[in-house]
Amino acid sequence: MLPNQNNFSKLYQAFLAIKWGGIDLNNMAKFKWIGTIAIVLSLITGLEANTKFFNSVQQICSAYQIKINSSDLMLANLPDGTTELTINMSSSRNNFDRAMLIGFYAAGKAMKYFQMKIDHIIVIVNVDYKESSTIYAHSTMEDVSQYVDGQLSSADFVRRLKFS
Numbered sequence: 001m002l003p004n005q006n007n008f009s010k011l012y013q014a015f016l017a018i019k020w021g022g023i024d025l026n027n028m029a030k031f032k033w034i035g036t037i038a039i040v041l042s043l044i045t046g047l048e049a050n051t052k053f054f055n056s057v058q059q060i061c062s063a064y065q066i067k068i069n070s071s072d073l074m075l076a077n078l079p080d081g082t083t084e085l086t087i088n089m090s091s092s093r094n095n096f097d098r099a100m101l102i103g104f105y106a107a108g109k110a111m112k113y114f115q116m117k118i119d120h121i122i123v124i125v126n127v128d129y130k131e132s133s134t135i136y137a138h139s140t141m142e143d144v145s146q147y148v149d150g151q152l153s154s155a156d157f158v159r160r161l162k163f164s
Contacts, residue, residue: 053114060106082119093129100125100137108148137161
């Protein structure tokens with residue numbers, strides 16, 4: 001004679017309770033789902049914030065006829081606790097400095113709008129002419145903020161880039 005379904009499930013749950021040291025697996029499964037949902041939501045909100053920030057940088061660059069993709073932007077938290085934004089762009093041989101300045105300007109404007117704290121900004125400009133060359137510029141948040149606010153002219157900002 002086979003046990004009915006209700007008695008069988010009670011026996012199975014008793015077996016599992018003994019096997020798992022009295023842990024109720026139904027409650028454990030609920031905690032797993034709650035934890036999974038919390039992790040997914042935190043990742044989505046973080047990704048959404050980065051996506052909005054990246055879209056803002058892209059729109060500002062696009063307004064100046066410089067096309068960049070979201071794959072050209074990278075936001076990284078460094079082991080020392082600082083945050084670094086890297087922008088990778090392409091330019092012709094005659095206007096690489098313009099592209100570089102627009103990259104810093106776009107990052108600064110987006111930082112101000114989204115009130116993000118980014119410690120270092122790196123702009124990499126790939127110049128395509130007979131041979132491909134790469135120009136790398138690094139700046140701090142303070143210098144970029146002064147440039148965006150108009151406290152530094154483009155020439156002064158470039159001097160700070162060269163001599164920092």
